[in-house]
Amino acid sequence: MTRVRSAIWVPLFDELADPAVVVRLAVEAEEHGWDGFFVWDHVRWREPVAALADPWVTLSAVAAATSDVRIGPMVTALARRRPQVVARQTASLDQLSGGRLVLGAGLGSDRFGGEFSRFGDEVDDRTRAAMLDEGLAILRDAWSGEPVRHRGEHHVVDDVRFLPRPVCGTVPVWIAGFPGRQRPLQRAARHDGFVPVNLGHPEQLAEAVATIGALREDPTTPYDVAVTLAPDADLAGFEAAGMTWWLTDVDPHGTSVADVRAVLRDGPFR
Structure with missing residues (x-):
């Protein structure tokens, strides 16, 4: 069995809204043997959170x-971002990192901070789902390096070639979604990984993993299942259910630099 990889996963809020502080934490995480360092992507969050950092600049x-x-x-609500801009951002960041980028993508939600409604963005889940799928299709085409010709319901790209390409020719895409809903699982099966939202227990994960496996076009290719769990959770149970990545789940309200440092110094799951 392939070992579970471990990632520090932090909201860029308040004390963690200083990119210089986050960089130091990422360096420490690498020194302590962690496999990944992922950040939340939000433009607003509910009170008492006051300060937020931009994920792309920080990364x-x-x-x-x-x-x-x-x-x-982890994860980007792609429907509130222009896919042609994300295509440039992802390729540049992947080049800068030497091919280490993973793009988490999902619908997002307005209920945590009104980050759609307060900016006049789309609040209907079905519409955002269509925008997500269309945006992901554009990204895949853009990363190919071939001219992109797309005229859809929400986006237009008129014969544009996106260069340079990502280091390995593409960027892994992990799809976030509720494990009990069919459409997110279908979407996840078309990409490279799944990030279950509000996961309750290992049996729920095992069921979702089995469903995705049955839906995948080629189930023999590598696939990741990234589960957000508190450091004191029963990680072994989720590993047996199909987890390939553990993302450290922290409280977005009041998590301090010291809190994150304590988790990363305890070390990754082995």
């Missing part, structure tokens, strides 16, 4: 200061 600094850890936004 660029992390990429320049580290050499081994996988990095990425």
Whole structure:
């Protein structure tokens, strides 16, 4: 069985809204043997959170200061970002990191901070789901290096070639979604990984993993299942159910630099 990889996963809020602080944590995580360093991607969060950092700027600094850890936004609500801009950002960040980028993508939610409604962005889940799928299709085409010709319901790309390409020719995409809902599982099966949302127990994960496996076009290719769990959770149970990555789940309200440092110094799951 392939060992479970471990990642520090932090919200860029308040004390962690300083990119320089986050970079130092990423360097420490790499020194302590962690496999990944992922960050939340939000433009607003509910009170008492007051300060937020930009994930792309922060990850660029992390990429320049580290050499081994996988990095990425976990997850990006792609429907509130222009896919042609994300295509440039992801390719540049992947180049800067030497091919270490993972793109987490999902619908997002308005309920944690009104980060759709307060900016006039789409709040309907079905519409955002269509925008997500369309955006992901554009990204895949853009990373190919071939001219992109796309005219859809939400986006237009008129014969544009996106260069340079990512280091390995593409970027792994992990799809976030509720494990009991069919459409997120279908979407996840078309990409490279799954990040279950509000996962309750290992049996629920095992069922989702089996469903995705049956839906995948080629179930023999590598596939990741990244599960967000507290450091004191029963990680072994989720590993047996199909978890390939453990993401450290922390409280977004009041998590301090000291809290994150304590987790990373305890070391990754082995």
